[in-house]
Amino acid sequence: MRVTKLNTLFGAFCLLLSAANIQAQTTPDSIQYDHQELFGPINWPTTGSDLRSASGQPGPKYWQNRADYEIHAKLNELSQDTTITGDVTISYTNNSPDKLDYLWLQLDQNLFKPDSRGAATTPISGDRFDVRGFSRGGYHIGSVTVTYKKQTYTVIPVITDARMQVRLKTPMDGDGDKIQVKVNYDFSIPFYGADRMGRKKFKQGIVYEIAQWYPRMCVYDDVEGWNTLPYMGLGEFYCDYGNxxxxxxxxxxxxxxxxxxxxxxxxxxxxxxxxxxxxxHKSDKTVSIIKPEEVGLPATHPFKGDLTWHFKMENSRDVSWAASTAFIWDGAKVNLPSGRKCISMSAYPIESAGNDAWGRSTEYLKNSIEIYSKKYFEYPWNSAVNVSGVALGMEYPGIIFCLSNLKTRGLWGDITHEIGHNWFPMIVGSNERKFMWMDEGFNTFINEYSTEMFNHGEYYDSTARTAPRLARAMQRMTDPLMTPPEAMGLRDYGMYYNKTALGLNMLRNVVLGHDRFDYAFNEYIKHWAFKHPQPYDFFRAMNDATGEDLNWFFKPWFFTTWSLDQGVSSVKYIKDKPENGALITLINKDKMAMPVDMVVTQANGKSETLHMPVNIWQRGGGTWTFKYPSTSAITSIVIDPDMQLPDVDRKNNTWKK
Known part of the structure; x- marks a missing residue:
């Protein structure tokens, strides 16, 4: 009995081995796929802990520091230049368990000094984020004073490029201890501030878009300690929250x-x-606050000399502003899911006006906020404003800058993208300086849905297919998405936007389905709102909430430049008769793998869509044969019929008799 059972098991093993050999023998030499590379175990650099759980949520002992700001600034229009003079008082709370011997502050305006690192690394041909030769750029720091435990003293700061170290006489305690730093400063406003700020002249005056306009705290977190990567142009920002x-x-x-x-x-x-x-504040239709014909009239600004405008914003990571004599100004009410109301506004010169242009800016802004609030997370602040000026497109909490000459579809796209950044990274506060895909890519992804939903799809193109176009561009990529922005090739940084968005769409439409993806993605947003997630928190959050180990996708998509090439290798009928069923062999030639959706059509007119999970590629050499219950001859098989995947060779996606 025992011997017979062993013989049976041995015979079964031989049959399995024989089948495996047949599979291996049919593997073409051109296959680069290696299932061990894709499905092998991954050990992320950070492990689950009391600070960041293995489920991708903040742990029970998660902490982050806080920075509250009081800022006084003056815009000085001088005959030779326009400057900002000001002082900022930072009340800093150290919620970490660590003592701090020094503080680090960001001096982003120092990018515009002629000898900055950003200037030194700008290509000779120039690029969108370069300094453009602004000789008067950079901060002039007048004084730095520290108040700690009721003692105030002056500090001589150590300034290195776009960072400033404040060395403390007495180390700052952790666990909620507080310190105050006051800095007096001034700087000249650059004409072109790396496409993020600056000044632009119009008929009725200059529009000043003012950002990176006060010394602000670097982030001290549980992953890097002090995050002190300098501002060099492309890499954006990482800031703590405060009032x-x-x-x-x-x-x-x-x-x-x-x-x-x-x-x-x-x-x-x-x-x-x-x-x-x-x-x-009460109208769903756009209301003019300053009409076009009122710009420049004495009655529009009936005050003399200088005027001080006072703003407050709570639980934000940054603030920005704009000023001009040329502004037309309008606004409309925003309706939020909770029943709370806020206001969307636009400020723009006469050159931008028109119903095919900025006359609809407030409408675009209002609808974008309402869509994102309903679908992802309610907009937490009371106002938002769009400003027309020199910046092609830039975002800050509660304010965005869009290029002055945009119209119709282009303006809608810019507005819904820039205000979308108020979700990523203004609400979900990722580190833009290191992981650009976590804000630009996630935002590009949600923009697709706002465009589909706005005004019955006014600007939505349902025929657009991103994946085939992106497949060609991905083949030219030299740097993976996990590359920091300042190390990413200038021809590749667009992939932060498009490749990331495509990856999320692939997970939503092909791998998980809408319900499972949406639930997990919204859980990630909910748990990391006003906090600092790392990439590994996102990966774990999606794995945990969907119930899938998606590391086979995260590894190649974010850490490599691998390609996808799936196809139909052969179709054979059992005993050469279609009515007995068909053996269909699929092939996975390149290093990535995905599930296989295919449409099988038979001569009798029957057509059906099959879904093969990614697990078919978990073992073996890149081919998979399965039995299809055909009842007549198969006339065609089409893999990825909706063109959801960036397959680099779509010719082998179709098999015809």
Missing amino acids: FDYYITAPANMTVVGSGDLQNSSDVLSKEQQKRFEEA
Whole structure:
């Protein structure tokens, strides 16, 4: 009995071995796929702990520091230059368990110094984020004072490129200890601020878009300690959360708009403007606060000298503002899922006006906020404003900058993208300086759905197919998505946007389905809102909430430049008769793998879609044969009929009799 059983098992093993040999023998030499590379175990650099759980959520002992700001700044239009002079008082809370011997601050304006690292690494041909030769750029730091445990003293800071170290006389304690740093500073406003800020002249005045305009804290976190990568142009920002109380003094004939809530509208607006401002808060239709024909009239700005505009914004990671004598200004109410209301606004010169242009800006902004709030996470602040000026497109909490000459589809796309950044990374506070795909890519992904939903798909192209176009571009990639922005090839950085978005679409549409993906993605947003997720937190969050080990996807998509090439290798009928069923052999030639969706059509007219899970590629050499219950001859098989995947050779996706 025992011997017979062993013989049976041995015979079964021989049959399995024989089948495996047949599979191996049919593997073409051109296959680069290696299942061990793709499905082998992955040990992420960070493991689950009390700070960051293995489920991809903040752990029970998760902490992050806090920075609250009070800022006073003045815009000075001088005959030779326009400058910002100001002071910032930072109240910093160290929630870490660590003592801090020094603090690090970001001096982003130092990018525009002629000898900055960003200037030194700008290609001779120039690029979108370069310094453009601004000789007067950079901060001038007047003084730095520290107040700690009721003692105030002056510090001589150590400035290295776009960072400033403040060395403390007494180490700062952790676990909620507080310290205060005050910095007096000034800088000249660059004409072209790396496509993120600057100044641009219009008929009725200069539009100043002011960002990276005050010394601010670097982030001290549980992963890197002090995050001190310098600002060099392409890599954006990483900031802690806190409350902002800021005052902007500007010539009285200017309109100032900014992040957060205007606190003193009665001091800076005429009675008619105050009335319109309140009306805009209650109207679903766009209301003019300053009309085109009112720009430049004495009655529009009935004040003399300088005027101070006071704004507040709570639980934000940054603030920005804009000022001009040329602004048309309008607004409309935003309806949020909870029933709360806020306001969307636009400020733009006459050159941008028109119903095919910025006359619809507030409508675009309002609808984008409403869509993202309903689908992902409710917009947490009370206002948002879009400013027309020099920047092609740039985002800050509660304020965005879009290029002045955009119209129709181009303007919609820019607005819904830039305000989408208020979800990634302004709400979900990832480290843009190191992981650009976590904000640009996630945002590009949600933009697709806002465009589909806006005004019955006014600007949505249902025939657009991103994957085939991107497949060609991906073959030219030299750097994977996990490459930091300053090391990414300038021809490749667009992949942060498009490849990441395509990857999320592939997970949603091909791997997981809409319900499972949406649930997991929203769980990730909910748990990391106003916190600092790392890439590995996202990977774990998606694995845990979907119930799938998706590391086979995360590894090649984010850490490599591998390609995908799947096809139909052969079709054979059992005993050469179609009515007995067909043996269909699929092939996975390149190093990536994906599930296989295919449409099989028979001569009798029957057509059906089959879904093969990615697990068919877990073992073996890149081929998979399965039995299809055909009842007549198969006339065609088409893999990925909806063109969801970036297959580099679509010719072998189709088999015909």
